[in-house]
Amino acid sequence: MINTVNSKINSLLEAEHIEFAYPDGTTGLNRLSMTIRQGRKVAVVGANGSGKSTLFLHLNGTLKPHRGAIRFQGKELDYSRKGLRELRSRIGLVFQDPDVQLFSASVEQDISFGPLNMGLSPAEARQRVDEALEVTGISDLRHRPVHGLSYGQKKRVCIAGIYAMKPEVIILDEPLAWLDPVGAKHILALLDRLNAAGTTVIMSLHQMDIVAHWAQDVIVLNKGETVFEGNPLSLFAQDDLLHRCGLETPWPLEMYHDLVRMGLLPPGEAAPVDKRGLLDTINRKWCKR
Amino acid sequence: MIFTIDQWAWSNGLRDASPRRKGLAALFGLILSLSFPLPAVSATVIILAALLLTVKARLPLQTFLKLMTVPAAFLLTGTVTIAFSLSPVDAVWQTSIYSYMIGISAQGLHEATTLLLRSLGATASLYFFVLTTPMVDAIELFNDLRTPRILTDLMLLTYRFTFVLMETTQAMITAQEARLGYTTTANSFRSFGILAANLFIRSLLRSRDLYTALAARGYEDELRVLPRKRG
Ligand SMILES: Nc1ncnc2c1ncn2[C@@H]1O[C@H](COP(=O)(O)OP(=O)(O)O)[C@@H](O)[C@H]1O
Ligand SMILES: [Mg+2]
Numbered sequence: 001m002i003n004t005v006n007s008k009i010n011s012l013l014e015a016e017h018i019e020f021a022y023p024d025g026t027t028g029l030n031r032l033s034m035t036i037r038q039g040r041k042v043a044v045v046g047a048n049g050s051g052k053s054t055l056f057l058h059l060n061g062t063l064k065p066h067r068g069a070i071r072f073q074g075k076e077l078d079y080s081r082k083g084l085r086e087l088r089s090r091i092g093l094v095f096q097d098p099d100v101q102l103f104s105a106s107v108e109q110d111i112s113f114g115p116l117n118m119g120l121s122p123a124e125a126r127q128r129v130d131e132a133l134e135v136t137g138i139s140d141l142r143h144r145p146v147h148g149l150s151y152g153q154k155k156r157v158c159i160a161g162i163y164a165m166k167p168e169v170i171i172l173d174e175p176l177a178w179l180d181p182v183g184a185k186h187i188l189a190l191l192d193r194l195n196a197a198g199t200t201v202i203m204s205l206h207q208m209d210i211v212a213h214w215a216q217d218v219i220v221l222n223k224g225e226t227v228f229e230g231n232p233l234s235l236f237a238q239d240d241l242l243h244r245c246g247l248e249t250p251w252p253l254e255m256y257h258d259l260v261r262m263g264l265l266p267p268g269e270a271a272p273v274d275k276r277g278l279l280d281t282i283n284r285k286w287c288k289r
Numbered sequence: 290m291i292f293t294i295d296q297w298a299w300s301n302g303l304r305d306a307s308p309r310r311k312g313l314a315a316l317f318g319l320i321l322s323l324s325f326p327l328p329a330v331s332a333t334v335i336i337l338a339a340l341l342l343t344v345k346a347r348l349p350l351q352t353f354l355k356l357m358t359v360p361a362a363f364l365l366t367g368t369v370t371i372a373f374s375l376s377p378v379d380a381v382w383q384t385s386i387y388s389y390m391i392g393i394s395a396q397g398l399h400e401a402t403t404l405l406l407r408s409l410g411a412t413a414s415l416y417f418f419v420l421t422t423p424m425v426d427a428i429e430l431f432n433d434l435r436t437p438r439i440l441t442d443l444m445l446l447t448y449r450f451t452f453v454l455m456e457t458t459q460a461m462i463t464a465q466e467a468r469l470g471y472t473t474t475a476n477s478f479r480s481f482g483i484l485a486a487n488l489f490i491r492s493l494l495r496s497r498d499l500y501t502a503l504a505a506r507g508y509e510d511e512l513r514v515l516p517r518k519r520g
Contacts, residue, residue, distance in 0.1 A: 062501055085507055093505045099456075100495065101502040104514055105449045106425040112515035117507030125515055142518070145299050145423065147452035161506065 011074075012038040012200055013059060013091075013169065018068035020054060020224075028054035029065070030224035036169075036202060036217075041195050043211045043232075044204040046221035047246040052204040053096070055221065056171050059202075060093045089118045092167035096174045098154035105145045107138070107157050114165040125164075132164040136190060152183040159190065170194060172203040176210070188214060209250040212236065213274035220245055236273045252278040290359060293352070294419055301346040303421040305519035308430040314341075315418035322410025328403050331410035338413035346421050353416070360412045364405055372401035424448045429516045442512045446499075453495070458488060 013036040020028040029051050036042055044052050057063040058070060061077055061084045070077050077087060092114075095101045104110040111132050115125040133139045136156045141149065146157065155175065162170055172191075176184045188210070195201045205211065211218060212232050220228035220235065222245045228235055236242070236253050253273050259265040265285055272278040298304070303311065318338060322331045342348045374397050376390040377383060383392025418427075425445070432441050461484055465471065470480035503512075 057501070060505055062505065081509075084504075085509075088505055088507055095498075095502050095505070097498075099453050100498045103449055103499060103503060103512065104425065104445055105452070106423070106514075106517050108517050109425060109514035113503075113508075113513065114506040116513040116515065117509070122515055126518070129515065143299070143304070145295070146449065147456075148299070165506065 010037040010039070011035050012072070014071045015055070015058065015065075016069050016071070018058060018065035018070060020058065020063060020065050027224050028063075029058070031068070032221070032224060032226050033068075034219050034226050034229055036200065039195070039198060039200055040216045041191070041214060042200070042202045042217045042219065043215035044202060044219045044221065045206070045208070045211060045245075045247060046204075050221040050245070051224040052221055053173055054224070056093060056173055056202075056204070059169075059171060060091050061087050062093075089114075089165060090167050091169045091171065092162035092165055094158050094162050094170070094172040094175060096177060098151070098158045101158045101161065102146050102154060105147060107141050107144060107146060107149075108133075110146065110157060111161045111164050114161055118165060128164040128166070132160040135163060135193070136160040137186065152179050155179065155183075155187070159187070163194070167199070169200045169202065172201070174204050174206070176203075176205050176207065184210075208236075208248050209252065209274065212250040212252070213276070220247070232273055233270075237271065250274065256281065290356070293356070295424070297346075297348055297352070297420050298423045301342075301348055301421050303341075303346040304423060306421065307519075308422050308426040309433070311418055311422050312427075312430055315414045318414030318417065319411050322407050322414065326403050326407065328406045331403075331406035334410035335406070335413045338410075338417045342417060342420060348420060353420075356416060356420075357409065357413065361405075361409060364408050368401040368405045371404065372397045423517070425517055426519075438511055445512055445514075450495075454488070454492065457491060458484070461487065 015032055015034050017031045017033055018029050019031055022028055032051065032055065034055075044055065046052055054063065058065060061079060064079055072087065072091070077083065102110050104113070108129055111129045112125050115128045116122070120128065130139075133142060136159055138153065138156050138160060141153060141157070146154065149157070159172070159175070170191075175187055175191075179187065184207075191201050191203070192214075215232055218228065218230065218232050218235050219226060220241070227245060228238070228241060236249060239249070242249060250273050252275050253271055256265065256271055256278055259282075260267045265281060269281065272281050318334045322334045325331075339350065339353055342353050343350050372393050373391060374394050377392045377394030377397065379395040380392040381395050381398055383390055385391070422430075425448070428441050428444050428448070431444070432438075462470075465480045465484065469476065471477045500508075
């Protein structure tokens with residue numbers, strides 16, 4: 001069952017029936033289709049092993065589907081050296097494990113890597129590095145060796161390394177994993193700023209209440225397939241789907257159901273999925289004058 | 290000890306001085322102490338290095354002395370044998386063992402001191418460089434000196450991943466200890482074997498992932514990076 005609410009309008013990145021198996025025979029993706037629209041904040045969710053990372057590696061051309069097609073701005077991906085160079089300067093991928101991505105012990109050097117590979121002059125690259133340090137809030141880490149940084153700090157360096165390339169699409173593989181709540185908030189705020197500046201942001205995550213208030217579009221994967229595409233509201237209206245894919249209901253929605261059961265809120269209204277929606281519902285029932 | 294050196298390299302007062310000049314200074318000290326077999330010259334080099342390190346780089350004298358004792362201990366055992374000789378003519382001190390006379394000759398003592406000081410002078414010069422220069426700056430210097438790119442790229446990766454490997458090893462040992470992996474000799478052997486095998490596999494996987502991540506940022510044949518901004 002695939003719920004598709006969006007049309008082809010503004011479609012930026014599309015996968016059509018892509019299939020992929022790892023060399024050991026494990027199915028990575030199973031006839032997966034999805035569409036990402038320009039300028040959106042997209043959450044990709046699904047249990048561990050559902051294929052999120054595999055999908056991301058397809059979107060920047062690291063893995064090539066065995067069957068099916070991936071299109072960026074309507075054109076099929078070009079896997080030639082030149083094609084990949086162009087693709088990867090426009091679609092940035094932040095890996096989950098910072099120790100995989102950070103190859104230089106100097107924060108600045110690591111961030112300068114992408115811009116220099118794009119052919120920018122040292123002066124331009126230096127400017128990009130300074131800006132990326134500033135935007136990600138890590139200017140004070142400039143002179144620290146990477147091996148002395150905390151996990152959250154390393155994660156920001158990784159994001160800065162991609163930000164410095166100014167891609168049109170930025171994909172982040174579980175950027176919030178292992179972060180404390182404050183660290184997660186910083187990263188979300190940063191992503192919002194990027195998005196406001198026109199960047200399409202795609203990220204995988206497991207916290208459904210963040211999906212509820214952050215994402216504009218959600219893609220749910222299960223065993224390498226897309227089982228849902230649409231907005232968070234309509235996803236969280238489908239209890240059975242959430243349950244089947246091993247996902248949780250956001251707490252404000254659960255709270256709402258509990259309040260309805262206790263007779264404190266009227267049933268049948270549009271159910272709120274985030275804190276603000278819940279507060280509004282309570283407000284409407286109890287605080288009107 | 291390596292970690293002490295690395296920490297100071299990233300936090301000393303001369304960190305942002307030009308790597309070239311620091312390299313030249315170290316080279317100068319090295320050549321001076323190696324080419325002049327005069328204790329006074331070597332001693333001056335050592336004192337200069339100590340002064341630069343403590344005053345300019347703000348390294349505690351104690352740290353410097355502690356670092357110097359490591360090679361000094363090696364050198365001492367080597368040079369002591371030079372000082373001793375059989376039936377010395379100009380003995381400063383001697384003793385008889387059975388029918389042999391063993392002692393320290395004035396000349397032997399002089400030679401041993403000179404050698405010891407020369408070696409320590411060279412060591413102090415090199416310490417000056419490694420204690421004031423972060424590894425990434427040293428690699429940049431090697432690049433400027435036209436070292437083949439493949440070597441300097443490998444240095445950059447080796448340096449970074451030494452720490453990653455250390456952290457992984459430490460985490461795995463801690464995890465094994467938490468499950469009593471090293472309580473008996475038999476357990477220790479088994480745990481160590483598992484540790485080694487796992488580290489090997491992980492390193493292989495990591496190198497594959499590293500390549501993927503580098504390629505995602507446009508890596509083709511060279512690790513092009515900007516020099517660290519100094520100052
Ligand atoms: N390098 C690999 N070799 C073999 N199988 C893999 C590899 N990477 C992932 N897989 C398998 O592919 C499936 C999808 O994994 P992945 O995309 O990593 O999921 P997710 O990121 O959603 O947790 C899983 O069954 C996983 O075990
Ligand atoms: Mg994953």
